[in-house]
């Protein structure tokens with residue numbers, strides 16, 4: 092081709108490209124202007140306070156999820172705009188102390204699609220992720236017998252088996268003169284417990300002493316992938332080669348976690364067949380029994396696998412984080428620790444006396460556990476619900492039907508209007524709680540979709556904290572600073588750094 096011709100073609104190609112870019116820019120600007128006009132003049136939530144940017148596009152809210160600080164982002168907006176604030180188009184955060192009953196009090200306020208994006212596994216919704224109230228009610232009926240008082244009492248010996256192994260580990264660290272990485276080891280403890288009482292799982296993580304156990308690594312990757320899906324709901328359709336190694340590995344972790352669940356179910360069936368455990372107390376046993384008694388509500392194999400995934404997701408890290416922050420608070424507040432130990436020893440003079448019955452006879456333990464749950468709620472983020480058709484009145488505003496409202500335990504549990512000196516760790520405040528304190532403590536949420544496993548979580552935390560503190564003194568390692576313990580909001584809260592060092596010394 093002659094050089095005159097080629098420069099003619101190049102010139103035209105450049106012009107076409109420039110035109111295309113200009114078209115894209117015009118379309119984008121037009122789109123943003125349309126969104127802005129909608130937010131200011133047309134949106135049914137235009138009267139609700141919030142920054143114009145957040146009311147127009149949800150970029151800051153999405154980024155806060157990816158950065159692990161959504162609860163702080165929402166709290167900042169409340170400081171500026173009051174108890175109801177639009178944090179992304181059609182999504183409101185609320186921290187009014189009179190709103191929890193309205194938002195969480197009935198099935199009419201359905202869970203938002205956040206839950207299905209985050210925690211549907213293998214295309215099947217679990218009780219946690221199910222947004223349809225009809226199916227959620229069936230699943231809750233199946234779950235409830237597992238958390239009855241009688242079943243929890245029957246589970247207690249299993250929980251004690253694991254905590255005794257944990258105490259041996261504390262002795263081992265003390266003999267070596269080393270601090271314990273408390274978050275990692277309490278995760279092993281609670282994973283062992285939840286897989287055991289969940290489906291008779293036999294993960295021996297504490298004795299094997301393996302930090303960064305593959306099961307836990309897969310689990311972490313799987314949770315991170317869930318969070319990515321809430322910001323980019325179409326992420327599942329993107330091929331591996333387009334998403335980079337880390338994201339592809341997170342996605343693969345979800346499949347590997349599902350394999351753990353499938354393995355758990357087939358091991359359970361095998362144990363049952365060979366009569367290995369005749370008097371089963373685990374949650375899976377109760378779910379299957381429910382199906383046998385109510386054939387119309389029987390769960391399929393795939394549904395059972397999903398529920399096993401959920402039990403691990405909802406019941407492991409939540410309790411581990413509570414116990415870790417609880418031990419940290421006791422290390423910081425030595426006066427509370429001394430008082431708790433004195434109460435435990437008065438009730439249980441000999442370490443062999445430690446039983447659920449004795450632990451439950453110590454009111455100061457009950458108040459301490461409540462205060463741990465209040466100060467460090469492990470689902471600290473906004474729990475989103477869809478406003479029913481017809482709308483609702485919240486914090487002095489009419490909120491239209493179809494929009495989304497969420498409240499955060501992080502804010503509600505520390506409301507100065509309800510809890511005096513809210514940042515202080517004071518178990519005594521639970522001696523005579525006001526009705527407002529009970530209504531605004533949202534650690535387990537509340538109402539028909541509140542935590543179905545909360546009785547197990549409380550029994551387990553009492554056993555862990557009571558047994559450890561009856562026998563050991565906890566002290567801070569100098570590296571365990573408030574910055575290490577800063578809570579990151581990955582929907583499940585966790586310390587900013589995994590390395591939470593604490594010293595444990597057996598108390599004579």
Ligand code: HEM
Pocket residue numbers: 218219220227231285401402405406407409410413468469470474475533534535536537539540541542543544545547548
């Ligand atoms: C300290 C420990 C725990 C905390 C702080 C906690 C917190 C919560 C919260 C706040 C919710 C409600 C979420 C929402 O409304 O959007 C929830 C739901 C749920 N939790 Fe827990 N949880 C804990 C332990 C457990 C345990 C041990 C299990 C079972 C083994 C469990 C199983 C569930 C399930 C299945 C749901 C979904 C209930 C439904 O949607 O109807 N949780 N949990």
